[in-house]
Amino acid sequence: MSTKMAAKEKKGMINALLLSITLVLGAGLAAMLVLLPNTTAGQSTLGSLKQVFATDSTQLWWFVTRSAGIIAYLLLWFSTVWGLALPSKLLTPVLEQTFTVDFHEFISLLSLGFVLLHIFVLLIDRFLPYTPLQILIPFLSPYRPFWVGLGIIGFYISLLVTITFYMRSKIGMKTFRSIHMLSLLGYVGVTLHGLYAGTDSPLLAMQVHYKGTALVVIFLTVYWFALKYEQKQEAKEKTLRESLQRHARHHAR
Numbered sequence: 001m002s003t004k005m006a007a008k009e010k011k012g013m014i015n016a017l018l019l020s021i022t023l024v025l026g027a028g029l030a031a032m033l034v035l036l037p038n039t040t041a042g043q044s045t046l047g048s049l050k051q052v053f054a055t056d057s058t059q060l061w062w063f064v065t066r067s068a069g070i071i072a073y074l075l076l077w078f079s080t081v082w083g084l085a086l087p088s089k090l091l092t093p094v095l096e097q098t099f100t101v102d103f104h105e106f107i108s109l110l111s112l113g114f115v116l117l118h119i120f121v122l123l124i125d126r127f128l129p130y131t132p133l134q135i136l137i138p139f140l141s142p143y144r145p146f147w148v149g150l151g152i153i154g155f156y157i158s159l160l161v162t163i164t165f166y167m168r169s170k171i172g173m174k175t176f177r178s179i180h181m182l183s184l185l186g187y188v189g190v191t192l193h194g195l196y197a198g199t200d201s202p203l204l205a206m207q208v209h210y211k212g213t214a215l216v217v218i219f220l221t222v223y224w225f226a227l228k229y230e231q232k233q234e235a236k237e238k239t240l241r242e243s244l245q246r247h248a249r250h251h252a253r
């Protein structure tokens with residue numbers, strides 16, 4: 001009991017520390033954005049940044065949303081791989097169970113954060129502007145509607161899985177596990193979205209990026225199903241042996 005309490009206290013301290021760091025960094029960034037343009041040095045710095053990063057370009061936000069999308073995909077992939085490794089006990093020999101679950105939760109939330117950035121930038125982008133309905137409703141996109149629609153559906157599935165994680169005590173673990181299985185469909189939708197809707201997807205590096213990561217997920221998924229099948233077979237054999245032993249003891253009497 002005391003070990004569990006200590007683990008909870010440790011987790012609470014870590015979360016409080018992360019929240020404090022995030023707030024300090026956010027406040028510092030906000031102060032810098034407010035004060036920097038009002039100083040001579042700040043104006044000079046901003047002018048240099050505009051020249052280096054072409055912040056006046058209409059394509060700037062398109063680059064930002066693509067970058068956010070790629071990062072969100074990598075985090076979702078990492079979350080999916082981590083989630084498949086947990087029940088397969090691949091991480092048990094090297095990492096503590098409490099840490100692995102907490103880390104899985106963290107990268108899932110971080111992935112959703114970058115997806116929201118990806119979506120928000122599309123609303124303010126001047127290169128290829130989107131309306132809220134085109135972003136929220138699948139297959140309404142003016143650009144490759146089918147593949148963009150799959151990405152939207154994948155986002156909704158990931159969001160559902162994340163929300164139900166915090167509701168598992170209310171909906172029950174069996175229902176939660178059933179919903180959690182949908183995360184694989186969400187990953188497939190997001191992967192197809194990135195592969196066929198991404199403007200830089202024809203590049204060899206991006207082809208290797210998407211297809212290579214997808215192969216890792218396929219391998220772990222097959223391994224996980226094979227492990228579950230083996231466990232079920234062992235359980236059946238154990239039940240059969242126990243039944244035969246009871247039958248033999250009954251006849252021996």
